[in-house]
Amino acid sequence: MERNVTLIGLFAALIVALGFVPAIPLGFGVPITLQSLGVMLAGAVLGSWRGALAVLLVQALVAIGLPVLAGGRGGLGIFVGPTAGFLIGWLPAAFVTGLIVERLRRVPVALAAGIGATLGGIIIMYALGILGFWLVKNAGLKPEDAPISLWAATAIMAPFIPGDLVKVVVTGLVARTIAQYRPSALLARG
Amino acid sequence: MLSLALPCRSWAHRLPAALKFGLLAVAMIALMRIGSLAGQGAAVLVVAALTASLGRKAIRQSLVTLRPLVWIVAVILIWDSLQGAVAQGVLFGLRVLAMVGLANAVTLTTPLPEIVALIERLAQPLARFGISPRIPAISVALVIRFVPVLRARHDTLAEAWRARSARKPRGKLLAPLTFSLLDDADHMADALRARGGLALPRKGRDTVGT
Numbered sequence: 583m584e585r586n587v588t589l590i591g592l593f594a595a596l597i598v599a600l601g602f603v604p605a606i607p608l609g610f611g612v613p614i615t616l617q618s619l620g621v622m623l624a625g626a627v628l629g630s631w632r633g634a635l636a637v638l639l640v641q642a643l644v645a646i647g648l649p650v651l652a653g654g655r656g657g658l659g660i661f662v663g664p665t666a667g668f669l670i671g672w673l674p675a676a677f678v679t680g681l682i683v684e685r686l687r688r689v690p691v692a693l694a695a696g697i698g699a700t701l702g703g704i705i706i707m708y709a710l711g712i713l714g715f716w717l718v719k720n721a722g723l724k725p726e727d728a729p730i731s732l733w734a735a736t737a738i739m740a741p742f743i744p745g746d747l748v749k750v751v752v753t754g755l756v757a758r759t760i761a762q763y764r765p766s767a768l769l770a771r772g
Numbered sequence: 773m774l775s776l777a778l779p780c781r782s783w784a785h786r787l788p789a790a791l792k793f794g795l796l797a798v799a800m801i802a803l804m805r806i807g808s809l810a811g812q813g814a815a816v817l818v819v820a821a822l823t824a825s826l827g828r829k830a831i832r833q834s835l836v837t838l839r840p841l842v843w844i845v846a847v848i849l850i851w852d853s854l855q856g857a858v859a860q861g862v863l864f865g866l867r868v869l870a871m872v873g874l875a876n877a878v879t880l881t882t883p884l885p886e887i888v889a890l891i892e893r894l895a896q897p898l899a900r901f902g903i904s905p906r907i908p909a910i911s912v913a914l915v916i917r918f919v920p921v922l923r924a925r926h927d928t929l930a931e932a933w934r935a936r937s938a939r940k941p942r943g944k945l946l947a948p949l950t951f952s953l954l955d956d957a958d959h960m961a962d963a964l965r966a967r968g969g970l971a972l973p974r975k976g977r978d979t980v981g982t
Contacts, residue, residue, distance in 0.1 A: 583970050585961035587907055591914030592922075592957045596949070598915060599922040619946075627950060639911050646887040647776045647879035648916070657776050657879030659837055659872035662800055664844050664864075718871075719848065719864050722807030727860060730851075738847060752943045759947040767954045 586632060589769070593624040593636035598643070601652035614745030615652035621672045622703040622753040625679030626695040627760060629770035633676035641669065667714020671707035678702030683757070683770040691761040691768065696754035703753075704746050712736050777883045778833065782826045784881035789890050792878045803871050809859060812866035819873040826880060834876045841868055888912065904970045918956070925952055 597620035625633035640650060649656040651669075660669055682698030683691065712735045720729040761768045778785075784792070806812050823834050845865040852861030888909055895905040929948055933941040964970060 584964040585957065587911060587970060588914065588957040588960040588964065589954070591911045592918055592953050592960070594911070595915045595918035595922055596953055598919050599926070602923060623946070623950065627954075639915060642891075642908075643912065643915060646884065646891070646912075647882065648884075649776055650915075650919075653840060655837060655840060657837060658796065658875035659879065660875075662871040662875050663841060664848075664868055718804075718867070721804040721867065722812075722863075723860070727807075728855075728857065730860075734851070738851065752946065755943070756946045756950065760950060763947075764951065764954075767951065 589628060590632055590636045590639060593620070593628055593633070594639040594643070596620050597624060597636065597640050598650040601650065614742065614748075616749070617652050618672065618675070618703060618707070618746060619749040619752060621676050622679050622695075622699040622749060623756060625676035625681075625702060626683050626698060626753055626757045626770060627768060628680060629684055629772075630677045630680035632769065633680040634673055637672045637676045641673065644669065662718075664715050664718045665711065666718070668707060668711035670714065671710035674710070675699075675702040675707040678706055679753070680770050683768075687771065690758070691771070692754040692758035695757035696750050699750040699753045700747075703750065704743065707746075708736075708739060708743070712739050715739065776833065776837075776879050778826070778829055778880050780827060780829070782830070782881060784822075784826060784877065785883070787881075789882050789886045792882060793890075796875060796878050799874055800871060803867060803874075806867075807863070809863055809866070812863055812870060815870040816866050816873070819870050819877065822877055823873060823880075826877065830877070830880050833880055834873060837876050838869065838872060841872060844868075907970060910964075910970070914960070921956075922949070922953065925949060 597617055600616040600620040603616045621633075621637055624636040627633075628636060643650045644656050644660055645658060647657045651660065660666060679695065679698035679702040682701060683694045686694040686697065689697070712732065715738070716730065716732055716735040719735065723729055757768065761771070766772060803812075803815060806815060823830050845861075845868060848864050849858070849861040852858055852864075891908050891912075892905065895908045898905045898907070926945060926949055929945045930941060933945065
C-alpha cells in the first residue's frame with residue numbers, strides 16, 4: 583500500500599519535473615515538451631493501473647490550480663481549452679502503455695513499451711485530443727455553418743506527431759535499460 | 773512551487789470553493805451553446821470585467837495563462853479564413869478566451885488549503901472501501917515535495933555527465949533518474965510504514981479497550 587502510494591506520487595513528480603525541461607523546437611517550429619514522455623514512462627514502468635493513477639494525480643494537481651504543466655501552466659482553464667482532450671488523453675495513454683507491457687510478456691521490453699506507447703500515447707491520446715479540439719471548435723455553431731471536419735482537425739494537430747514518435751523510441755529504450763540492469767524495478771512485468 | 777491562486781483577498785476569495793466550482797460548470801455548459809458572435813463577445817467582456825474586478829495582478833496572471841493559446845487561435849483563424857469562414861474562427865477565439873478566462877478566475881481566487889479541504893471532504897467515502905482518506909492529500913504533498921528533489925537530482929546527473937563527456941546527454945539521464953526515483957519510492961514507503969502507515973485502523977484490534 584505505502585509503496586504504491588509513493589511510486590505513484592514520485593512518477594507524478596517525474597511527469598511534472600519533465601515539464602521544466604525547456605521545450606525542444608522541432609525543425610518546423612513546433613515545440614515539443616517532455617511531459618508526455620513522462621506519461622508513457624509511467625505506464626511502461628509502473629504498469630497500467632499505477633501508471634494511470636500517477637497521471638490522474640498530475641491531472642488533479644492541474645485542476646486544483648498548481649502550475650505543473652510545461653511552461654508553468656495549470657488551473658481549470660486547461661480542462662476547457664482547445665487542448666483539454668490531450669491532457670485527459672494522458673490517462674488512457676499511460677494505462678494502455680502499461681497494459682501492453684504487462685500483456686506482451688514474450689515480446690522484448692523495448693518493443694512492447696514502444697507498441698504500448700504508440701497505441702496509448704499517440705493513437706488514443708491524439709484521438710481524444712483531436713476530438714476535444716473538434717468539440718470546442720464546433721460548439722454552438724448555427725445549422726447553416728459548415729463545421730470543421732475531424733480530418734481537418736487531425737491535419738491541424740499532425741505536426742506534433744513526429745515529436746511524439748521520438749518519445750515512443752525513448753520510452754522503449756529507457757524501459758529496456760531498466761529491464762536490463764534491474765528487472766525487478768520494471769513493475770509492469772513484475 | 774506555489775499555487776496559481778492570488779494571495780490577496782478579493783470578493784471572489786470569500787465565496788465557498790464548492791459554489792465557485794459549481795457555477796463554473798454551469799457557465800461552461802452555457803458557453804459551449806452560445807453560437808453568436810455577439811453572445812460570445814459579451815461573454816468575453818463579462819469575464820474581462822470579472823477578472824479586472826479582482827485587481828491588476830489577476831489581469832496579469834490571467835494574460836500569462838492565455839498566452840500559450842495565442843498560436844492555436846491564430847492557426848484556426850488562418851484555417852477558417854482559407855475556408856472562407858472567418859466568423860467561425862473569430863467565434864472560436866472568443867469562446868476560448870471566455871472559457872479559459874473564467875476557469876482561470878476560479879483558480880486565481882481559490883486558495884490551495886481550501887481546495888485540499890474540499891478534496892479531503894470528497895475523499896471521505898474512500899474509507900468505506902478500506903482506503904485511507906488521507907491518501908489524496910499525502911499524494912499531493914509527495915509530488916510538491918519531490919519535484920524540486922528530482923530537478924536537483926537531474927542537475928547532479930547532468931553535471932556528472934558533463935565531467936565525463938563532451939557530448940550532450942540527450943535522453944541518457946532518464947534511466948538513472950528513474951532508478952533513483954524507484955529507490956526514493958522504496959525509502960519513502962519504509963518511512964511512511966515506520967510512522968504508522970496508510971492502512972485504516974483495523975476494527976477489533978486497535979479499538980480493544982477503548
